Amino acid sequence: MDTLQFLMQGFAVAMTPQNLMFAMIGAFIGTLIGALPGLGPANGVAILIPLAFTLGLSPETAMILLTSVYAGAMYGGRISSILLNIPGDEPAMMTCLDGYPMAQKGRAAEALAISAIASFMGGLIGTIGLILLAPILAKFALTFGPAEYFALFMLAFATLGGITGKNPMKTVVAAALGIMISTVGIDHSTGTQRYTFGVLKLFEGIDFILAIVGLFAISELLLFIEERAGAGRKLIKVGKLLLKPMDIIRILPTTFRGGILGFIAGVLPGAGASLGSFISYTLEKQYLGKKSTFGEGDPRGVAAPEAGNNGASSGALVPMLTLGVPGSGTTAVLLAMLISLNITPGPLMFTQNAEIVWGVIAALLIGNFLLLIMNIPMVGFFVKLLSVPPMYLLPMVTMIAFVGIYSISHSTFDLYFMVAFGVAGFLLRKLAIPLVPIILGMLLGPEMEKNLGHALVISDGSWGILWGTPLAIGLWLFAALGLILPYIIGPILRRRMRSAITEGPVSD
Template sequence: MDILQLLMQGFAVALTPENIMYAMIGAFLGTLIGCLPGLGPANGIAILMPLCFSLGLGADSALIMLTSVYAGTMYGGRISSILLNIPGDEPAMMTCLDGYPMARKGKAAEALALSAIASFIGSFLAVIGLIIMAPLLARFALHFGPAEYFALFILAFATLGGITGKNPMKTVLATALGLMLSTIGVDMNTGVERFTYGNLHLYEGIDFIVIIVGLFAVSELFIFIESHAREGQAMIKVEKLKLTARDILNVLPTSLRGSLLGFIAGVLPGAGASLGSFISYTLEKKMLGKKGCFGEGDARGVAAPEAGNNAAANGALVPMLTLGVPGSGTTAVLLAMLVTLNIQPGPMMFQQNADVVWGVIAALLFGNILLLFMNIPMIGVFVKILSVPSRYLMPMVTMVAVVGIYSISNSTTELYMMIGFGVLGYVLRKLDIPLVPIVLGTLLGPTMEVNLRNAMILSGGDVGILWNSGITITIWSVAVIGLLAPVVIGPLLRRKMKAAHEVVE
C-alpha cells in the first residue's frame, strides 16, 4: 500500500502540465537522437543536460525530461536499424538481423510498428520491476556503513568493463584518470589545495557538466568532422501500415520473454542493454528453432531484441537509484545529473527526495505510453529527419550543448575547458579508451574518498574494516567477478553479435 501511495504522489508530480510538456519534448528529442546513427542515449543526454540548467528547470522537471530522452533514444535506435541496416547504437545491432530483411520484403512499416510495441512492453514491464525492487533494495542498503559503501564503489568501477566492453586495462586507466580529476580543488577536510596551480577557477573543482559535454558531445563533433559522416542516403520506402491483431499476438510471448531477460541483464551492474538484446534474441531463436525464420525477416526476431534492450535500459535504473551504482553508461550520465542537482543517489534518496524519485518513476510509466502513441503515427516524421544529411544536424546539436554550458556559468573559461575535454575525448576514443569510467571516477571519487576516511576513523586506521563483514566480503567477491567476467564473456559476445550482423549484410 505504501508503494501505491508513493506512486500516486509521483503521478501528482509527473502529470502537472509543465512536466507533461517536458516529458513530450524529451520523448520526441530522444527518439530523434536515437534514430541518428552514432549518437546514442549517453550522447543525447549529455547534449541536452546543459539545456535543462539554462532553462532553470527544477530537479523533478529536469530528471523527467532527461529520463524521457533516455527512453526515447532506446525507441529511436530501431528506426535506422530497420531502414538503413545501421544500428543507432550497439544494443540496436540485433534488431538489424530481422528488421532490415523485413523492410526489404516491403514490411518496413510493420517492422517499425512491432518494434515500437515490443519496446513498450519491455520498458513498461521493467518500470513495474523497478517499482517493486527499488524500495526493497534501498531498504536493505540502509544497513551499509562507510566500509560497505567504499566496497560498493569498488564494485562500480570493477563492473565498468562490462558497461564499456573494452580492454580491462584501458578501463582501469580511464577510471584512474577520472579519480584524478575528482581530486582537483580544495580538500574540504584539510583546506589543502590539490592540483589547482593557483588558478581560482579550479578551487571548487571542475563542473561535471563541462566534463560530460566535452567528452561526449564535443568529441562526437570531432569524430564527425574526421569521418565526414554519411550524407542523407536513400532508405527503404515505408509503405502503408498493414498490421493485424494476429501479428501483435504472434510477437507477444516473445516480447514478454525478452522483457524478463532484459530486465535481469539491466539490474546486474555492468551487463547493460547490449547483453539484454543479445540474450533475448538468442534464446528466442533457440526456443523456436525450425519454427522461425530468424535472419530472414521474422517479426519475432525484431520483437525479442527490442523488448530486451528497452527492459535492460530501465532495469539499469535500479542499481543507480538505490545504490548510486550505474548499471549502464547512460545511467552514469544520469548519475552526474543527480549529483549536479545536489541529490545523492542511494537508499536515503527514497526518503529525502521521495517526490523526485517517484515523480521520475511515474513519468517513465506515462512516458512509455506517450512514446508508443508517438512512434507509430509519427514514424514518417522521423524517417524524413533521418534522411537529412548529418553535416546539417551535427553542428546544430553541438551548438545546443555549447550555448547551454555558457548560459549556466557565463564563463568563457568553462567553454575553453569543455573544448579541452572534447579534444581529450577525441584522442581517447581514437585510442579506444572508454569515456564512461572517466565520468564515473569524477562523480564517485569525492564520496568514495569521504567513505574511506570515515571507515579509517572508525577503525583507528585498521584497513581490515574494509573487508571484515559479510556484506563487504560479498561485494568484494562480486567485484572480482565483475572485473574478470568481461575478459571472458565480452569478446565472445561481441564476436557473436558481429558475426550475426555480417550474415545479414
C-alpha cells in the same frame, strides 16, 4: 501498500501540465536523437543537461525531461537500424539482423511498428520491475556502512564494461583517469590544494557537467564530422502499415521474455542495454530453434532485442536510484545531473526526495504510452530526418551544447574546458578507451574517498575494516569476479555476436 501510495504521489507530480509537457518534449527529442546513427541516449541526455539549467527547471521537471529523452532515444535507435542497417546506438545493433531484411522485403512499416510495440512492452515490464525492486533494494542499502559503500564502489568499477565485452584493462585505465580528475581542487578534509597549478577556476574542482558534455557530445560531433559528414543516406521506402492483430499476438511472448531478460541485465552494474539486447535476441533464437527464421526477416527477431534494450534501460535506473551506482552510461549522466542539483542518490533519496524518485518513475510509465502513441503515426517524420545531411544538423546540436554551458556559468573558460574535454574524448575514443568509466570515476571518486576516510577513522587506521563484515566480503568477491570474468566470458560473447552478425544481413 506503501509502494502504491508513493506511486500515486509520483503520478500527482508527473501529471502536472508542466511536467507532462516536458515529458512529451523529452520523448520527442529523444526519438529524434535516437534515430540519428551514432548519437545514442547518453549523448542526447548530455547535450540537453545544459538546456535544463538554462530553462531553470525544478529538479523533478529536469529529471522527467532527461529520463523521457533517455526512453525516447531507446525507441528511436531502431529506425536507422531497420531502414539503413546502421544501429542508432550500440543496443540497437541486434535489431539490424532481422529489421533490415524485413525492410528489404517491403515490410519496413511492419518492422517499425513491431519494434515500437516491443519497445513499449519492454519499457513497461522494466518500469514495473523498477517499481517492485527499487524500494526493497533501498531498504537493504540502509544497512551499508562506509566500508560496505567503499566495496560497492569498487564493485561498480570492476564490473564496468566487462560483461559487454570491452577491454578490461582499458576500462581500468579509464576509471583511474576519472578518479584522478575527481581529486582536482581543494581537499575538504585537510584544506590542501591538489593539482590546481595556481589556477583559481580549479580550486573548486572540475565541473563534471563540462566533462560530460565535452566527452560525450563534443567528441561525438567530431566523430560524426569525420565519419559521416556529407549528404544524407538513401532510405528504404516505408510503405503502408499492414500489421494484423494476429501479428501482434504472435510477438507478445517474445516481448515478454525479452523485457524480463533485459530488465535483469540492466540491473547489473556496468552491463546495460547492450547486454539486454544481445541476451534477449540470442536466447530467443535458441528457444525458438527451427520454428524461427532469425536473420532472414523474422518479426520476433525485431521484437526480442527491442524489448530487451528498453527493459534494460529501466533496470539500469535501479542501482542508480537505490545505491548511487549507475547501471549504464546514460544513467551515469543522469547521476551527474542529480549530484549537480545537490541531490545524493541512494537509499535515503526514497525518503528525502521521494517526489523526484516517484515522479520520475511515474513519468516513465506515462512516457511509454506517449512514445507508443507518438512513434507509430509519426514514424514518417522521424524517417525523413535521416535523409537530412549532417551538415545542417551538426550546427544546431553544437549550438545547444555551447549556449547551454555558457548559460550555466557565463564563463568563456568553461567553454574552452568543454572543448578540451571534447578533443580528449575524441582521441580516447580513437584509442578505443571507453568514456563511461571516466565519468563514473569523476562522480564516485569523491564519495569513494570520503567513505574510505570514514572507515579508517572508525577503525583507528586499521585497513581490516574494509573486509570486516560478511556483506563487505561478499562485495569484494563479486568485484574480483567482475575483473576475472571478462577474460573468460568476453571472448565467448564476442565470438557469438560476430557469428550472429555474420549470419545476418550485410549493408549495401
